[in-house]
Amino acid sequence: MKSHCLEFSEPGKVVIRVGPAPQPAADQVLVQTVYSAISPGTEMLVYRGQWPANVSTDSVIDALSGSFNYPLSYGYCTVGQVIAAGAAVSGDWLGRRVFAFHPHQDLFCSNPAILQVIPDDLDDETALFLPSMETAVNLVLDGSPLIGEKVIVVGQGIIGLLTAALLCRFPLAVLSTLDAHPLRREASRDLGALKCFDANDPEFFTALGGVPGQGGEADLVYELSGNPKGLSTAISLTRYSGRVVIGSWYGVKKVDLDLGSFFHRGRVSLVSSQVSSLAPELTGRWQKSRRLHLAWEMLRQVRPSGLITHRFSLADAPLAYALIDRSPGETIQVIFDHQPADSR
Template structure:
C-alpha cells in the first residue's frame, strides 16, 4: 500500500531519527492504531539516548511490543495513545474508532493485538492517557513504600514520576511530606500537589532532624526517584533507625557511591527497589495489574496534568525533543513532561 508510517529509532548516542516504512494490513487477530500522542519518559529514554543502559539488558520482556536489547539502533518508548483504524478478520469490528493506550514505541502507526491495548476511559483526555505509565509507576512506588499513619516521608526528585508520587502520598495522613529537587519550579509544583515542605538537595542534610521532641530521630521513609545516585546517599543519611528507602530510579550504568560505613548497618536501614513491570510478591494476593491501573486512572483525574506537560513537539521534530531534554539540567527553563504529537 502507498501509505507510509514513521518510527523513531535511537541510532547512536545522542542521535535519533525517523525511519519510514510501509503500513501493513493487520493480521487476522490484530488491529492497526494511528497514533495521536506519545509521551517521552525522560528518565528511561535519556539513558538510552546517552548510551547509559547496559546493552545486554532486554528492553522489557513483559511487554509484547518489545524484543531484543538496547543495542543501537533501537526503537523505544512505551506511552502511545491513538485510534484504531483497521481490524483483522477475527477482531470484533467494535474496536474500530476506539481511542486506546498502548505500551508501544514512538511511531505514527502500528499493529497490536487487542488484548495488549487499554481502551482510554471517557474521563481522560488523550494527553492525560499518555501519562498512564507515569501514574502507574507512582502507584506501584507507593504500594511498595507502604506509608503508615503519622510517618515522616521525603521524596527525592520532583520530576514527572516524583510529582505523581507526591500527589498520591499527600492523600495519606502523614506527619510530614518533604520534596527534594534542585529546580524551584518543580518544588513549587510539589507544594501545589501537597508537599508540606520543599528543599534544594544542597539543604537535604537536615532532613533527618525535622521532628517533634517526642519522636525518634530521622525520617521513617524516603522515596528516591531523582535518577541521581547521590540522592540515594542523601536518603541513607536522612532516615532513622529501622527506616525504609524505596528506590524507583533506574541509574543505568551510573554508579551509586554510598556511605554505608556510618549508621547504616546499626540502624537496620532497609533499601529496596520498586519497578512497575511486576507487583511485589506480598501484594499479589490482592493486587493485580488491572487493579493497579484503575488506581492510576484515579490518580490521573486528580493531578494537574496541564501544568506538568510543559512541551508538545511535532513528531517530525522528535530530535529537537531529545536535545531539549538532554539539556534539562541547564536551569529553571528546562522541560518537565514532553509529548510528541502526530498530525
C-alpha cells in the same frame, strides 16, 4: 499513507524512519497515534548510551521485547485511535481511543488484547501519564506509608511528582520533597507538597532533620532522582529502622554509598521497586489489573496534564531529546504531537 517511526540510531542521535503504512493481520487493529510521551528516565538512558550491557529492553512489554542493540525503537507511552481492524477483530474496536505501551510511531498494528481503552472521562493528554501513574502507585504500594509517618521524596521529575501527589492523600505527619530545579519544586507545591527543598541549598540536610553520621527523622524516603548521589542522601535522611524505596534506575551509572556510618547500626531497609512486577507479599491480594485500574482512578483525581511543559512534532524529535538532555531543569514532561499541523 506512510508510517513514521522514531529510532535511536546511536547514543545521542535519533532519526525518523519512513516506511509503508502497516496492514493489520486478521487478529490485529491499526492504531493512528495522536500523542506519545518521552520517558525522561528510562528512555534517556537509551539516548545517552547508559543502558547496561546484557539487560533486555523490557521483560513484560511485547513491543519492546528482545536484546538491547542500536539502532532500536524505544518508548512506551502512546495514545491513539483505532482506524482499521483485521477480519477476526470485532468492529466495535473501530474509532476507540486507546493507550499502548508502544514506541514513538504514528501508525502501528497491535493485538487489541494488549491495548488499554481510554475511559470516556479522561482526555488523551491525561491518558499519556498512565505508565508514570502506574509506577507511582507501585512505589506507594512498596513503601507502605503509615498514618503519622514522616516521608521524603528525593527527586521531583515526573515519577517523583506523581508519587508525591499520591502521598499527599495520606494522613502523614509531614511530606517533604527535594529537587534542584525551581520549576519542579513549584510543580510539587501545586500538587500539594507543602515542604519543598532545594537540593542545591547546603542547609537542606539540616532542615530535613539530618544529623551527620546519625541519620535523620524520616520513616520513609523515596529515591526517585535518577542521580546515584540521591541514594546516599536518602539513606542519610532516614531514621533508625526506617526504609528507603529505590525507584531510580541508574543504568551504567555507578553508585558510591556510605554504608559505614549510620546505615549499619541504623538498620535501614533498602527496597527495590520496579513496575514490571508486584511485591511478592502483595500478590495474594493485588494483581496488575487491579493496579492498572487504580492508576486510571488516580489520573482522574490528579489530572496531571498540566505537567506537560513542551510539545514537539515527531520530525523535531532531535530537538526534544537534546532539550531534556542539556536543560533538564526546563522540562517536566515532553510529548510528541503526531497530528497534522493544520489540525492541532
